[in-house]
Amino acid sequence: MAFLAQQGALIDELIEAVAGIPKTRRQQRAALRDFVARSLQGHTFTRTNQFEVQDRLRGLEERFAVCGREALAEALDQRLGSLQQHQTPTTPEVLHLLLELADRPAQHAKLSDLDALVAPQEHAPPPLTWREIAREDGWKNERDIWRFIDYAPGSSDEDGVDVESHASLESRPSASSSSSAPEIPPRTAQDAAVRPQGDALLQKVRGSQSWRHAAAADSEGRPRKIPITTTQLLREALFMLAGLPTSLFDSACDPIAKYQLRGVSWEVHRALVTSFAECGLKLAPLRVVADAAEQSPLLQVFQDCVQRALRSFDLELSRIQARLVHARQDNAVVVTPISVLEELGPRLAPLEALADIVRHVRLERNSHHTLRYLELLYRAVGLAQLQGNRETYRLLGTIFFDCFQVYLKPIRLWMEQGELVPGDRSFFIAASPTKLPLPQVWKGQFALLRNPQGALYAPRFLDPAIHRIFTAGKSIVVLKLMGRHEAVRKHKATAEPAMDFATVCPDELEYAPFSELFDGAFRAWIQSKHHTAAATLRELLFRSYGLSQNLDALHRLYLMSDGARSDAFASAIFGHLDARSPGWRDPFTLTETAQEAFSACLDAGRLSAAVDPRALADAGSPPDARSSVRRALPAIRLHYRLPWPVHIVVTDDALRGYQALFTFQLQVRRALGVLRAPILPLLRRGSPRASPDLALYCLVRTKLLWFCNTLLTYLTTLVLAPAAARLHEDLGSAPAAAAADDDDDDADVDDMVAAHAAFVARATAEACLGARLQPVREAMLDVLDLAIRLEDAQRDELERGGGGKGTERRTMTDEEGYEEKGTAGEKMEGGERGRSDKSPTAVLREVHAEFERLLKVVAAGLRGVARASKEEAAAKWDLLAEMLEAGIKM
Structure with a gap:
């Protein structure tokens, strides 16, 4: 009764909230109340599927992780774990309602909203503010240290813009405190300079940067070149080579024409800055690759190699800048742009070769970047060795083997386990989506991928080894089907040789062609994995499966290598043909004849004989069958069951x-x-x-x-x-x-x-x-x-x-009583x-x-x-x- 009373009260509230019928219309409210009660009693809605709710929550957690919201995924996992201890019968319904109300939680959810669910501590310590820090450190009233000073020509100390930070706004003193405290004069940028030459140093800094904002026209409005010093040119050029924004070069590494080196002609200045610009332009593709977001593991390794090469080059630029600073202090040392270019030449050559590879791949829009990077690196390493560029040879060789290690992972998995990496589009082997019969696994289950032109979907330098890689993996697959794979894993023939630049290309073999060094090392690597599986499968075929x-047996049957037994089988068939007996087309008679003839030299239980129904139509009647060798004989088929x-x-x-x-x-x-x-x-x-x-x-x-x-x-x-x-x-x-x-x-x-x-x-x-x-x-x-x-x-x-x-004779009588006289x-x-x-x-x-x-x-x-x-x-x-x-x- 309590439940019915509670349900009645809830129905009344529902009617009043939805229908809005006044209480004076009692008859209409009563009818509507009875209708709602009957509907609730006879509803056919089932409960929420709690397993579906759990799957959706786990899927939501995975979506958070995929979208880069790992913290949100961990928070959801923690709260789902905590919810397990507080389960109620209505928990699935509540969770299902929340899931239905959610609107793209991976994009709109905020982890900071969870802080509102945390109850405040009763005795929590007060939070630390910038005001307290400013009061303790003594810079509470030093507002002028936040001023920004314009170093443009003609600017003065009074031109500074007073921009207050959030800290200074929070730490603004009150009227009572300022009245009681002594008046402290504001500090300026001059006060922050080093004493006792602070003013001179500040003016010197301003003067050194004034050329950036100098006017490119004289008092009469005529265009003129802004003179710059050698130091300024070198500093800007080194910054540009490091990928930093400069005033002398734009974002495309092109020199800006309004500047000119002091004391030299315009042609000389243009030649110098153009030389630096060409160097920066060659390095630009590497900067783009270093900042790109790559998804392929091999391209990620290539990107890491490019970043390491650029980091090493940037350190060299820093050392040159350090020497440039010391050269200004020691007037006896002269640093010129030409000397800097000559010094950077050996460092730039490997990077330029690497940039050429990147530029070449970018131009090939239809090529697969992963394979092309490997192919071009392989070709560039051999070319650098032929040209005698040792630094380029070492850098490109190291990068090639670092990237090739990633490409070796699916090859290693295929040759050791006979498995393919799911979703790997850079590998040259694909599996059939359907499961084929066992005899067709070797030929049809796996295939080599080829492009529309018919070339293998693999780096070209691997062409000599593709066949051995392909057969090694298929050997593992067949051994698994035979149940002999574990024996191969326990008795592995040799250890895997190292495939890195130091091992494959040692210093004592620097004059050996890189292609031969790589082929020999890779052949040894493949042999370490191919020989055991191939030899085991070969031995099983000969010893275990005969x-x-x-x-x-096939040669005795089909090639008639045993003439006596072949004559016995053939004579029996010819006897049926001459006697016009249909026994030659009876599969049971043919099988019995063949087994009797060859039982002494092979397993007769595997042997059977039949007549091809397609060729049987050409045989005709019994007289026709014996009148030509084209009639009956091509229809006879022998079958020998093989493992x-x-x-x-x-x-x-x-x-x-x-x-x-x-x-x-x-x-x-x-x-x-x-x-x-x-x-x-x-x-x-x-x-x-x-x-x-x-x-x-x-x-x-x-x-x-x-x-x-x-x-x-x-x-x-x-x-x-x-x-x-x-x-x-x-x-x-x-x-x-x-x-x-x-x-x-x-x-x-x-x-x-x-x-x-x-x-x-x-x-x-x-x-x-x-x-x-x-x-x-x-x-x-x-x-x-x-x-x-x-x-x-x-x-x-x-x-x-x-x-x-x-001459009257009686023909042979078969099992059906066939008899013919004449x-x-x-x-x-x-x-x-x-x-x-x-x-x-x-x-x-x-x-x-x-x-x-x-x-x-x-x-x-x-x-x-x-x-x-x-x-x-x-x-x-x-x-x-x-x-x-x-x-x-x-």
């Missing part, structure tokens, strides 16, 4: 090259298999009429056998075997040799990938599988088809001579058809003529392409043409 064994680290070396493109070599050899073996059928039935016929046909048949068959054996011998002994041997030599398959010497430059994974890709490209090119030899390859396949056509024609002749008796001559190209209308002699003569024509086409094509090409495979093509030309003379 790279050599898997390559041997994913081995897949890094054996890429998908390489496997496609393997498949092309496998298909071509299978086609050659198909023709050989057809030609090796026995000819005993022809010899038993004994018909005199058949003797000329038999002789012609044996001639054509011999030439076809010779062509197929020559082509297979060329592929086996002159292409595949030497290429495989060279591959093992390039890979260095013995892991012990890879770890034998830490100083050896062993092949890394990228080198192994390149070596294997080169092997596949070389083998396919020498096997006439390239695009340039496609017409020659088509002619070779036509020759292979002639072998099938020859044997089909002889089977037809046998069936004609025998009347079809005794004679061999009744199944021809295009499906069921009759025997050929041509006579056997005509067919033989046609095959023989076509073979002779195609043989000349192949030989001439190989010769022509070999002579017009500069490829390494051209010598092999020429050799194959020479081997085939021997058959033309038969």
Whole structure:
């Protein structure tokens, strides 16, 4: 009831404050009161999300820190911590209300407003004021010490302007105190001068500065030059070189023409001040860089180096000024502007070279300042060494290595941890935003950044080392995926060499070219981080994942290095084709056949076979599939499952090259298999009429056998075997040799990938599988088809001579019960058809003529392409043409 009464009172106050209905209108107030009560009882508003409020407060604290309001961020953090001890159920609502009411607190909030929340101390000591300090020190009534005196010509002591400070205003004596105290005369600037020559010294100072305000025209209004002394010229020139405002030079370091050195002509004066102005103008870009606000860490280090160089130069200017003061006291010492210029020359030369770099970068608006500074510093260091400028060489070399240390940080992180600095736009490596499959991590997960012109997004002097840097980091990434990174970190090969100017460019090697010194030092630095990861990954590929064994398995399967087992697999496929059985296209039958053939020399569980559905459409019906080597054989695919680290070396493109070599050899073996059928039935016929046909048949068959054996011998002994041997030599398959010497430059994974890709490209090119030899390859396949056509024609002749008796056969029956009956001559190209209308002699003569024509086409094509090409495979093509030309003379 107490809650309802309190709620009713609050509703009445709300109605009176918002609606403004007078109390006399009781009925309307009652209706409105009931409406508000029902609305409050049935509201659907949820409580404030306290976690969202906490996140917003933490985000506000981070915003304060980012905007440079660290003190305000610390104050907010302290009060949030104190609030944890005084939490109430309504604390989130209160904090949410304050957040909603806040209006850009990072810009408008004042830390001084928190002082109003501090309760005053009851017995706090009174604050110290300037009035009490003035009373204690005795300068309470000395108002004249705050007077500003104008040193312009014609000014006097009475011209001083009485400007009172806040302290003097607070310490103004009251009427009672001034009446009781004795009258003290006011002090002036003359009283502050040194006694006893105070007046003379003051007048001397005034006179020395009067030239700044002298009139540049005579009494008649004609322009005239204001004479200045050598000391005044040197002082102004030294101030200008130090970046200070002067009266003799403007803000752009240009000399002001109304002054002239006393006792010299205008041309001489102009030459002197112009020389100083040129020096100041060359230093101006460095002053701008020293005062700029840089965000990039490398540019911040460069800015710090520029500031240190300028600070050293300013100290030299101070020493010259000190000598100039002593020279005025000792009349025997003469200081001239020319001598000062000659003395500053060696100090200015390094700074001018550094300023040229800054000016060059500023002019290149589209270039990346970070990389350009490194490149130009590298070039300038080498140029200074060639010119013999030792000071410039040392200064620029030191600055270059200081900046290069910053650039080494992302390189070190990448080569040691395989990680990239988030948001770093100056590094030349980028990661893919999507996570790729494990076999594609090495090739596709990371990439080198390039500009629109195709150049690497890195300093040019790092180009020789980019590949090793890139592969070292990728090696670490792959080792992490293998779970072997910790072993590399524990067994680090060598310590990191120092990369500073004193170590890389010692005095005893000052005549050695800077580029060679840097390349040698940086190569050693990279080797200290690259060798361990590369050697470990290489050893794991060979020993743990069996790279050599898997390559041997691929060579046995695709390159048919084991001829007996390859013949067993090929003969089974040819048997299905000759029997018109669909078993050649059944993946289970093909896989079983392949595993039975190669089970003794490799892991048969990894081997499978299938038929490419895209190439299966060209095979046609079973008679069509056996009638040409172009039909069914290109559709057969072998698959050997490799460990994913081995897949890094054996890429998908390489496997496609393997498949092309496998298909071509299978086609050659198909023709050989057809030609090796026995000819005993022809010899038993004994018909005199058949003797000329038999002789012609044996001639054509011999030439076809010779062509197929020559082509297979060329592929086996002159292409595949030497290429495989060279591959093992390039890979260095013995892991012990890879770890034998830490100083050896062993092949890394990228080198192994390149070596294997080169092997596949070389083998396919020498096997006439390239695009340039496609017409020659088509002619070779036509020759292979002639072998099938020859044997089909002889089977037809046998069936004609025998009347079809005794030649009826039953085909092979597969698992589905497929069965076909008929004679061999009744199944021809295009499906069921009759025997050929041509006579056997005509067919033989046609095959023989076509073979002779195609043989000349192949030989001439190989010769022509070999002579017009500069490829390494051209010598092999020429050799194959020479081997085939021997058959033309038969």
